[in-house]
């Protein structure tokens with residue numbers, strides 16, 4: 295897992311070199327000009343889909359939704375997808391319900407795009423277009439580099455589809471930012487023992503980084519067996535904050551952009567409740583935080599698009615999950631409860 299986390303700058307660099315494939319698919323999407331985009335995915339890939347939803351809606355104004363594959367597989371009632379676009383994300387390309395959803399969508403006349411690390415997979419064979427992750431084999435059961443690759447491909451796709459120069463420029467800075475994020479490894483290692491006995495926690499963020507909160511919580515569950523629940527910071531304030539008492543651990547993401555001031559206010563409220571705040575930020579450290587994992591700011595400063603912050607922001611959380619797993623005596627490469635390919639129908 296650690297090796298694959300450290301490969302991430304190179305993976306993203308390779309992907310950026312493969313931009314031609316992405317531009318061709320972006321052209322097909324532009325010509326289709328869909329009224330809606332539906333993502334279908336499971337697990338980490340589903341978290342990447344949440345990112346894709348924010349990105350497409352905020353950049354292109356096209357409404358997006360996350361599919362419920364069971365509607366096709368369990369209930370055999372595919373929704374009407376004709377004229378739409380279905381984007382399927384699966385690192386293995388073998389999650390059966392994701393593949394079945396795509397087949398049902400294609401039969402109906404939807405334009406289908408698969409995003410996968412496996413060129414010979416069932417998913418690659420089922421979709422009109424395939425975007426490869428170029429991540430190299432992912433051996434660790436917990437997905438890390440393929441998640442970051444999925445975010446990057448989605449950002450490349452939307453950047454080309456919308457002809458967004460700021461996104462395109464920001465993408466070029468990602469390998470360096472990822473490299474700098476990896477420099478937080480010693481902080482993650484030193485922080486982990488403090489949470490050796492943690493049983494539960496909340497993970498929160500808002501906007502684009504809601505996906506980061508979901509993915510960080512998934513990694514903490516899978517590799518550390520911590521009951522980590524991800525909530526949008528807005529949803530947290532709608533009631534669930536009631537669980538936060540003195541010493542309750544909350545992992546909070548506060549990245550520069552439109553969501554930052556809201557996250558600062560939520561952090562202050564949580565600190566006031568006595569929460570054990572672990573923060574990941576690329577801004578000033580948050581008052582009241584017990585632990586700060588501080589990411590570097592992009593050298594382009596405030597011009598770096600908030601839309602790309604989820605790519606470096608997940609890295610300290612991956613490193614923390616890895617080291618926490620190790621101090622808890624778990625082998626993060628073969629955690630209980632997870633296989634590399636999960637065959638749900």
Ligand code: F6R
Pocket residue numbers: 336337338339340383384385386387388389392435436437438512516632634635636
């Ligand atoms: C998370 C993880 C799983 C997978 C899920 C989907 O670390 O590994 O949750 O993300 O089983 O797998 P793919 O992407 O192969 O469809």
